[in-house]
Amino acid sequence: MVSRTATTAADIAAARLPAGTIALWWLGQASFVLRGPTSTFFIDPFLSATKERLVPPPFRAEESPPVDYVLCTHEHGDHLDLPVLKVLAQRSPNAQFVVPRPIVDLLTKEGIAAERIQGVQPGEEIVAGATRLFPTPAMHGLNCPPAIYDFGFELSDGLYRYLGYVIELEGVRIYHPGDTLVFDGLIERLRPFDIDIALLPINGRSYFREQQKLVGNMDEREAADLAAAAGVKLLVPTHYDMFAANLGRPGLLVEYVRSTHPELSCHLPSHGRRFTFMKGDA
Amino acid sequence: MVSRTATTAADIAAARLPAGTIALWWLGQASFVLRGPTSTFFIDPFLSATKERLVPPPFRAEESPPVDYVLCTHEHGDHLDLPVLKVLAQRSPNAQFVVPRPIVDLLTKEGIAAERIQGVQPGEEIVAGATRLFPTPAMHGLNCPPAIYDFGFELSDGLYRYLGYVIELEGVRIYHPGDTLVFDGLIERLRPFDIDIALLPINGRSYFREQQKLVGNMDEREAADLAAAAGVKLLVPTHYDMFAANLGRPGLLVEYVRSTHPELSCHLPSHGRRFTFMKGDA
């Protein structure tokens, strides 16, 4: 049997996609590879084989397929995996990095050249090859307890420290929110994008996990309600699979969507397996 | 078939309990009748037949069995059902009322005599016949959005506006938290009571329910974690059954308890049915 590891990396590198089609591979937690016909994006690539992982990375950074753009949403280690970013920068010398402006220096300290890094803020549209990126705010926190959920202005001279991205590729709109609660104004921001695919965390938050230093997220019902309220077509739950102390419940998401938002499709990819979406799918 | 209505009220009135034994009847939502051999308590009696109810009250206030003490945790209508309190005061002319001190006047305005009402605060031990009551803080909110969870000090001249109660009856310790999140210091307050039975809300909170003016509670995992951390023996989930927009998930509670806190027993009473507990049960 060829190992899943070899399979996923090779599959990403080899995929040939027709115009109007994108492909996604879930690497676990909030980590995705997104490909169009001419470019490859990594989003929050978390590939370090830490001992707390319940699921091994589908491939090691040293085996990574070529990448054009690496997007990171915030500085937590499962989203900004610095040793991995360093290796990716070396293996793909033309890759560009997009991160929240307040954390650009974390990458330069790893030896990634400043000109390869774009520090961004909500409201700025980024052009990445044939792709457009729209950074969105995320309401999160760096540490807890105490659990304080905000945009990180105090830590960052008034700048947003936690981001999500809406990515437009081949006419398909994908929303990766980073880590976030649902907050006032988020639905209104998302609706105009007419989002096709939302990759939403479902692990939730609780007092007891906050006491264990686990900053929370929306839960599965909030994720479904958000997707429905924003007019999303396909909901892919994330951030529920990687750490024993911070699991989510995808079965409950599916149960809730089917009973409450039947217009919404759900896809639950297996780790490292490709799924494709053509404009018009749902 | 005798109606459940007639059955429950008659059953409460008729129950003969041996020493060391208490009986409980769940009336739906957070509403309970608690009896010992010599006294009867109502906790948050919600008996108005409002049209939003999914479950009718097991009996009407006008059919109520005699009551000695009526405890209310806070002023929301599903906990402080004023028309019902007024009728109970008339039907049981010796009944005493225990409520948070800042809302005593809500009862006097209904014509309940001030000398029958005890306005209480955490830290004050109340003697009610052979029973001891210990008011505990609750972290809740009067209105939302915006959702702000606190103790109500600002609305109440520095007093706690939302309460729970630990009730000691026949040596059995019962905790009714009112509506509350889990908050710093709650576990430490509860542990010394060596609580036998905790009647905990499990409906949770979410952004979308807060937008619908539904102030949240702990969810089923937080309730189980709280009960386990506080050393509770028997967990009875509440506040999950009454309003379509604010349901909880008792099956998930049981799944989580059995897999995560196997030392904890759970009881899921049917509405209006008696269940008893002897000191030493669990």
Place this chain on the structure above:
Amino acid sequence: MVSRTATTAADIAAARLPAGTIALWWLGQASFVLRGPTSTFFIDPFLSATKERLVPPPFRAEESPPVDYVLCTHEHGDHLDLPVLKVLAQRSPNAQFVVPRPIVDLLTKEGIAAERIQGVQPGEEIVAGATRLFPTPAMHGLNCPPAIYDFGFELSDGLYRYLGYVIELEGVRIYHPGDTLVFDGLIERLRPFDIDIALLPINGRSYFREQQKLVGNMDEREAADLAAAAGVKLLVPTHYDMFAANLGRPGLLVEYVRSTHPELSCHLPSHGRRFTFMKGDA
């Protein structure tokens, strides 16, 4: 901390129950201790510390409290734990054993005196002190595959080989079905007993478990539907906790009961913890 082992055995021995009250301790799987004010019953006592167990026995046979009657439903090792029965017979020299008539010789071969063993069949009412026992049929199988569910007549010269029991103690009626599917006539047999507590297996059956030699049972929805159809008041799920390959899902039971049979109460005891029931409870 005192070990659960020491606690449970001592608790059983020490319990003082008022008239009209019975107490139960779940020992895991289908194994229970039942006490009234004057007598102690073991039902399917499975106390051998086999390596496949997920949950250790709450006490060893050698530490067992005194027992008056030992009931076994059929000969599978998690129900008829012969080494344990032998020890119990020695420790409680007046204990009587009640088993299906076709398997009496399994006990005599262990050295338990024939006069201490009552081999029973459905339709025979057994008087056990102040208690009445009513054996009921169970539809099960000895081996699989192939999976053939029947009453065991072919193996037993036309006798029922698998039994359940309705036990009447202090006016409280308890149904322990042994291992069984739901079958024609079972509901009609149970209804006249006006059963208070049903201890029902919920592990279900599946082709794939039958291929692993696991003869099945009713599942959680069948257990709930059976309890409701038979007019049971309190449902206690069993047989879901002990073997990794044969687990049941108590959370789904509770979800189904609450949504489909709200008149039914559920209790989910922790292993080895006492729960009591007074006639009139539900």
